[in-house]
Amino acid sequence: MNSIIEINDLDLFYGEFHALKHVNMEIPEKAITAFIGPSGCGKSTLLRTFNRMNDMISGTRIEGKVAIAGTDIYSDEVDVETLRKRVGMVFQQPNPFPKSIYDNVAYGPRLHGISDRKKLDEIVETSLRSAALWNEVKDHLKRSAYSISGGQQQRLCIARALAVEPDILLMDEATSALDPISTLKIEELAQELKDRYTIVMVTHNMHQAARVSQQTVFFLNGEVVEYSETERLFSNPTDQRTEDYISGRFG
Ligand SMILES: Nc1ncnc2c1ncn2[C@@H]1O[C@H](COP(=O)(O)OP(=O)(O)OP(=O)(O)O)[C@@H](O)[C@H]1O
Numbered sequence: 168m169n170s171i172i173e174i175n176d177l178d179l180f181y182g183e184f185h186a187l188k189h190v191n192m193e194i195p196e197k198a199i200t201a202f203i204g205p206s207g208c209g210k211s212t213l214l215r216t217f218n219r220m221n222d223m224i225s226g227t228r229i230e231g232k233v234a235i236a237g238t239d240i241y242s243d244e245v246d247v248e249t250l251r252k253r254v255g256m257v258f259q260q261p262n263p264f265p266k267s268i269y270d271n272v273a274y275g276p277r278l279h280g281i282s283d284r285k286k287l288d289e290i291v292e293t294s295l296r297s298a299a300l301w302n303e304v305k306d307h308l309k310r311s312a313y314s315i316s317g318g319q320q321q322r323l324c325i326a327r328a329l330a331v332e333p334d335i336l337l338m339d340e341a342t343s344a345l346d347p348i349s350t351l352k353i354e355e356l357a358q359e360l361k362d363r364y365t366i367v368m369v370t371h372n373m374h375q376a377a378r379v380s381q382q383t384v385f386f387l388n389g390e391v392v393e394y395s396e397t398e399r400l401f402s403n404p405t406d407q408r409t410e411d412y413i414s415g416r417f418g
Pocket of ligand 1: 181184186204205206207208209210211212213224369371
C-alpha cells in the first residue's frame with residue numbers, strides 16, 4: 168500500500184502542554200485508518216494537524232514534519248485553503264450550514280469559482296449519491312438542511328466535503344452523536360468511499376475501529392503505542408498497554 172500522509176518526529180504543544188510526542192507514522196492511501204485510545208490522548212490533535220486546523224488554536228506549536236503526497240504541509244509555500252480542499256473533515260456533531268440541502272453541497276464548489284448551474288447540479292447529485300443520501304433528498308433539495316435527521320445531516324456534511332473532490336477525508340468521532348442505524352449507514356458509507364478516498368477516523372468505539380478500518384493506531388498520553396493492521400492489533404497486540412486497553416482494563 169502506498170502511503171499518502173507521512174509524519175516524522177512530530178511534537179505538538181498547546182502552550183506548555185506537550186500534547187503529541189515524537190509521532191512517526193505513515194498512513195496508507197485509499198484505506199481506512201482508525202485512531203483509538205482513551206480520552207485526551209491526542210487523537211483529535213493529530214487528526215487536526217492533517218488540515219492545519221490547529222493553526223486556529225492560539226498558542227499551538229509544532230515541531231517535526233507532516234507531509235501529504237510528499238509535500239510538507241507546514242512549509243510557507245502551502246496555501247491552507249487549498250490544503251483544506253484536499254483534506255476534508257467531518258465532525259462529531261453534524262454541522263450543516265443554515266442553507267438548503269443543495270446550497271450546502273454547492274457551497275465549496277461555488278467558493279472555488281464554479282457558477283455554471285448545470286455543472287453545480289451535477290456536482291450536487293454526484294456528491295449526494297456518493298454520500299448515500301441522494302435517494303432520500305432528491306425531491307426536496309431546496310429544503311433547509313435542518314429539516315432532515317441528524318444521521319442524514321451527517322451524510323450531508325460528508326457530501327459537502329466530497330463536493331470539492333478531496334483526497335483525504337478526516338472523521339472526528341463522526342458517528343458518536345448518532346443512533347445505531349445512522350451509525351451503521353455511515354460505517355457502510357465509509358467502506359464504499361475508501362476505494363476512492365483515504366479516510367482517517369477518530370473513534371471512541373473499538374468495535375467500530377475493528378469493523379471498519381484496515382489500520383489502527385493506539386494512542387496513550389500523546390504517544391503512539393502501537394500501529395498495525397486492524398485485525399492484528401485486536402487479535403494479537405504486541406504491547407501490553409494495547410492489550411489492556413482493548414480488553415477494557417482501562418479507558
Ligand atoms: N485547544 C487546546 N488547548 C489546550 N489543550 C488542549 C487543547 N485541545 C486539546 N488539548 C489537550 O490536549 C490533549 C489531547 O487532546 P485531544 O482532544 O487531541 O485528545 P483526544 O484523544 O482526541 O480526546 P477525546 O477522545 O476526549 O476527544 C488533552 O489533554 C487536551 O486536554
